Amino acid sequence: MTQQGQTYEEVYRYSIEQPEAFWAEQARAIDWQRPPERILDYSHPPFRRWFVGGTTNLCHNAVDRHLAARADQLALVAVSTETGLTRELTYRQLHREVNAAAAVLKSLDVGRGDRVVVYMPNIAEAVVVMLACARIGAIHSVVFGGFAAHNLALRIDDARPKLLVCADAGMRGGKVVRYKPLVDAALEEAAHPPPHVLVVGRGLDPDLRRVDGRDLDYAELVGRHADADVPVEWLESNAPSYLLYTSGTTGKPKGVQRDVGGYAVAMALSMRTVYDVGPGQVMFSTSDVGWAVGHSYNVYGPLIVGATSLLYEGLPTSPDAGIWWSLCEKYGVRTMFSSPTGVRVLKKHDPAFLRKYDLSALKWLFLAGEPLDEPTARWINEGLGKPVIDNYWQTETGWPVLCLLPGLDLKPGKFGSPGLPNLGYRLRVIDETTGQDAAPDQKGVLVIQPPLPPGCLSTVWNDDKRFLSSYFSHFKELLYSSLDWAVRDADGYTFILGRTDDVINVAGHRLGTREIEEVVSGHPAVAEAAVIGCADELKGQVPVVFATLRAAGDNAARAEAARGMSARVVEQLGAVARPARVYIVGALPKTRSGKLLRRSLAAISERRDPGDLSTLDDPNALEEIKRALVRGP
Numbered sequence: 001m002t003q004q005g006q007t008y009e010e011v012y013r014y015s016i017e018q019p020e021a022f023w024a025e026q027a028r029a030i031d032w033q034r035p036p037e038r039i040l041d042y043s044h045p046p047f048r049r050w051f052v053g054g055t056t057n058l059c060h061n062a063v064d065r066h067l068a069a070r071a072d073q074l075a076l077v078a079v080s081t082e083t084g085l086t087r088e089l090t091y092r093q094l095h096r097e098v099n100a101a102a103a104v105l106k107s108l109d110v111g112r113g114d115r116v117v118v119y120m121p122n123i124a125e126a127v128v129v130m131l132a133c134a135r136i137g138a139i140h141s142v143v144f145g146g147f148a149a150h151n152l153a154l155r156i157d158d159a160r161p162k163l164l165v166c167a168d169a170g171m172r173g174g175k176v177v178r179y180k181p182l183v184d185a186a187l188e189e190a191a192h193p194p195p196h197v198l199v200v201g202r203g204l205d206p207d208l209r210r211v212d213g214r215d216l217d218y219a220e221l222v223g224r225h226a227d228a229d230v231p232v233e234w235l236e237s238n239a240p241s242y243l244l245y246t247s248g249t250t251g252k253p254k255g256v257q258r259d260v261g262g263y264a265v266a267m268a269l270s271m272r273t274v275y276d277v278g279p280g281q282v283m284f285s286t287s288d289v290g291w292a293v294g295h296s297y298n299v300y301g302p303l304i305v306g307a308t309s310l311l312y313e314g315l316p317t318s319p320d321a322g323i324w325w326s327l328c329e330k331y332g333v334r335t336m337f338s339s340p341t342g343v344r345v346l347k348k349h350d351p352a353f354l355r356k357y358d359l360s361a362l363k364w365l366f367l368a369g370e371p372l373d374e375p376t377a378r379w380i381n382e383g384l385g386k387p388v389i390d391n392y393w394q395t396e397t398g399w400p401v402l403c404l405l406p407g408l409d410l411k412p413g414k415f416g417s418p419g420l421p422n423l424g425y426r427l428r429v430i431d432e433t434t435g436q437d438a439a440p441d442q443k444g445v446l447v448i449q450p451p452l453p454p455g456c457l458s459t460v461w462n463d464d465k466r467f468l469s470s471y472f473s474h475f476k477e478l479l480y481s482s483l484d485w486a487v488r489d490a491d492g493y494t495f496i497l498g499r500t501d502d503v504i505n506v507a508g509h510r511l512g513t514r515e516i517e518e519v520v521s522g523h524p525a526v527a528e529a530a531v532i533g534c535a536d537e538l539k540g541q542v543p544v545v546f547a548t549l550r551a552a553g554d555n556a557a558r559a560e561a562a563r564g565m566s567a568r569v570v571e572q573l574g575a576v577a578r579p580a581r582v583y584i585v586g587a588l589p590k591t592r593s594g595k596l597l598r599r600s601l602a603a604i605s606e607r608r609d610p611g612d613l614s615t616l617d618d619p620n621a622l623e624e625i626k627r628a629l630v631r632g633p
């Protein structure tokens, strides 16, 4: 294992030059029922298997293993400002609940290798059901609660579950979102509906309808199995543990399949080195359990290392914009994890909230999921007076690809860059046309040299072909890429410039929309900006800006802000990047996970079909954009 006092450079080099020795050491951080026979099998590239022949279990490592030393320590705190309820579960209590839930699953004939779709809000039961699946070797597929019935039906047909577990309802901004009618509609539509639906009743839906023989009450069944002890199912390291769909920013979501052993080892390593959280310490991730961050850093990561995980259902601004920080004070949070989108929401509120609470325990704020623009990073860094660390990763990788590692020696950050390659990741920036390594400061496509490290996806569920075509078919060489455009500087820091299809060509100049967004966001009136390329007869493409303002002003103020944005772009990037049009709108279209849907913005700006909108958060945002386009800038 990595030793105290080792530098990032030393450990990184070791992880790349002697991967099997490095990962064999990391594997000791988790419990194995049978130790691995081989660390790596790479006989069928790009498929790879880590810790071959070893058997282990995620639930054992996340729960049972801690009972000896920390049974009475909090494992999970689930706070809801929507219902006003907080649940605090110690490891002993979590163990009990997970055993009861596992017994319920078994009583419904769910076993090893069976899929269970989980359609729940951010509540403790979601975590309990995930762990119960892991315990018995069932494969969970968490679908973000509140997705429309059609999206749920598509995922059901892809996963073909034996069981669906849902809540009666979720809540958002004080409004009840009834889930059960959506489940009913999804099961109508699905070609492969599961025989049973297990409903967690939160008492939010007085009109809850049950289908006889199909729908079962969670509390009632758990009550019947309250004292059950369900032995853990030991699984070969490469057995599937769960499925999780990507955000759908670039098109139809892909069903990422994760393994057991490699994932557990990657979680243990990253909790220590990236997030600097160990046994007994508290981590607060604001993510929903339905996303990759939620799986890794609300559930498996913190629990595997014996930490306390804080789960939050509610808006970042309710009851006021200080809620996150008041929770940090109350629970002594050491590491907080959120997204740039989340911070931009707070940016519309009084920065005094950032200083209102005692944050002496808080050491780090991590942000991931989207480009972190410098103005947002500075605002939160200065407001909190805490280090703010940008992480770059993907649903596919399951843990950070680019980061800084405070658990080793923390390197200085550079605004606009998520930092350096994480341990075990061989990263390259490749010239799109020549397929050669790009020189420092030269733009190219970010790729991972396979074999992918532990923790990353094994394949696309039931679709090895899509795994190969989506990720490994872009270059002559066998290289993994999700097609993000990047540049690496002479110090080895990588800057993400956006997705390759976000690169626009203005009169022969290649511009990253991200670069323009960064400059526009620096305008003091701007809350958030999206820049897209729009077809233009003369120049090929021109940049078009959509922006929301921090304070809604009158027409004159809006026009003034729009002029100011253009002026900044010309000043900082040159006249070639001058926005052809600047639209000021009330909201930008985003995925449910908070990512800007630039491809849909670009499509409707060019009056094309906006494409797959299944993960769009608020359809009104897109409607408003359409109206703005008709009205003109």
Ligand code: ATP
Pocket: 246, 247, 248, 249, 250, 251, 252, 253, 254, 367, 368, 369, 370, 371, 372, 390, 391, 392, 393, 394, 395, 396, 418, 482, 484, 496, 498, 499, 593, 595
């Ligand atoms: P889909 O793959 O379905 O189109 P998606 O790529 O948005 O959706 P995710 O796995 O949620 O699905 O997001 C990963 C992507 O998010 C990365 O490939 C990158 O484009 C972007 N991203 C994540 N973190 C950062 C970051 N720190 N800086 C810049 N971009 C980031």
Ligand code: MG
Pocket: 246, 250, 394, 482
């Ligand atoms: Mg992607």
